[in-house]
Amino acid sequence: SQVQDMSKEKVAAAKNMAFAFDIDGVLAHGNEPIEEAKLALKMLNGDNELGIKIPYILLTNGGGKTEIARCEQLAGLLESPISTDQFIQSHTPMQALAEYYETVLVCGGEDFKVREVAETYGFKNVVHPKDILAWDPTVSPWGIFSEKDRENAKPRDFSKMKFDAILVFADSRDYATDFQIIMDLLLSENGKLLTRAKDPVASRIPIYFSQGDLVFPTNHKGPPRLTQGSFRIAIEAQYKALTGVELERVVYGKPERATYTYADEVLKNWMEQIHNENTLPQNVYMVGDNPQSDIIGGNMAKEGENDAHNPANFGVFENVLEAVKAAVRKELGQDFKLKWNPK
Ligand code: G3P
Numbered sequence: 001s002q003v004q005d006m007s008k009e010k011v012a013a014a015k016n017m018a019f020a021f022d023i024d025g026v027l028a029h030g031n032e033p034i035e036e037a038k039l040a041l042k043m044l045n046g047d048n049e050l051g052i053k054i055p056y057i058l059l060t061n062g063g064g065k066t067e068i069a070r071c072e073q074l075a076g077l078l079e080s081p082i083s084t085d086q087f088i089q090s091h092t093p094m095q096a097l098a099e100y101y102e103t104v105l106v107c108g109g110e111d112f113k114v115r116e117v118a119e120t121y122g123f124k125n126v127v128h129p130k131d132i133l134a135w136d137p138t139v140s141p142w143g144i145f146s147e148k149d150r151e152n153a154k155p156r157d158f159s160k161m162k163f164d165a166i167l168v169f170a171d172s173r174d175y176a177t178d179f180q181i182i183m184d185l186l187l188s189e190n191g192k193l194l195t196r197a198k199d200p201v202a203s204r205i206p207i208y209f210s211q212g213d214l215v216f217p218t219n220h221k222g223p224p225r226l227t228q229g230s231f232r233i234a235i236e237a238q239y240k241a242l243t244g245v246e247l248e249r250v251v252y253g254k255p256e257r258a259t260y261t262y263a264d265e266v267l268k269n270w271m272e273q274i275h276n277e278n279t280l281p282q283n284v285y286m287v288g289d290n291p292q293s294d295i296i297g298g299n300m301a302k303e304g305e306n307d308a309h310n311p312a313n314f315g316v317f318e319n320v321l322e323a324v325k326a327a328v329r330k331e332l333g334q335d336f337k338l339k340w341n342p343k
Pocket residue numbers: 022023024025059060061062213215216227290
């Protein structure tokens with residue numbers, strides 16, 4: 001067979017490469033799959049003339065729902081199985097924080113989905129901004145509070161609760177309320193609502209953002225739209241104006257180093273599932289559409305010695321399928337083709 005015909009060198013080369021794909025703009029546009037991406041994933045999953053599998057992971061700055069829910073949705077869109085073991089969304093690495101914080105304010109995303117995300121991560125007491133609005137609507141004079149919110153909110157006596165940290169998991173759907181409650185907590189005495197700290201720095205609880213992109217591509221006709229990074233900058237500016245001091249904060253996601261380090265671990269474990277070897281392949285191709293996050297991060301994550309082998313800018317391609325074909329051609333020295341002819 002063709003697999004037997006493949007030289008040992010080619011088999012070794014195939015085992016020494018992998019892909020990390022961005023999602024938005026590379027595999028899909030929102031809920032619309034990119035057709036070439038479906039073919040690229042099928043080929044990498046083994047549906048190619050060489051009969052080889054090439055591992056890939058998905059690395060997205062998106063978020064707002066559980067890993068399981070998002071992988072199921074993507075598998076449907078892209079017509080390939082997607083395991084949570086090969087998937088990292090912006091807030092995935094933030095599960096490590098559950099060891100340090102018990103009561104957290106979790107912001108962003110549709111409905112109350114981030115509550116389930118945080119609970120899955122192991123946070124013991126998860127509060128959504130709408131829970132606070134349900135307790136006392138005067139907290140946010142211009143806040144949005146629907147009937148559906150009333151059904152799903154979990155009001156408690158928040159005058160007694162002490163928050164340990166603020167976690168922003170996705171884009172705010174109610175900027176007025178999220179700004180207000182985040183600022184209330186940042187300015188509070190040790191994370192207690194209705195208080196104001198004398199020293200804003202000493203008693204401030206920490207704030208974490210799941211990613212830093214300022215804008216993102218959407219189906220809007222004009223330029224890209226504002227996203228979480230712009231929301232964070234507004235928080236920083238409010239805090240600075242109100243206190244006179246800079247807000248210290250932590251940002252996850254691409255291009256942050258911590259996210260790529262986390263991705264290395266995920267890829268190593270995924271290599272074990274695909275090739276039975278728990279080692280990081282030498283040549284990992286990050287395919288992204290956002291130079292500010294995907295490409296900067298990919299380049300920073302590379303080891304010095306890999307540079308000559310896997311240059312910073314491998315290329316700019318029309319779509320992900322062309323990028324995959326070019327990378328495989330470079331590594332294996334031969335064309336990468338589907339086993340069957342697509343329509
Ligand atoms: O910035 C928001 C998000 O849509 C970006 O997703 O997959 O391109 O990292 P992605």
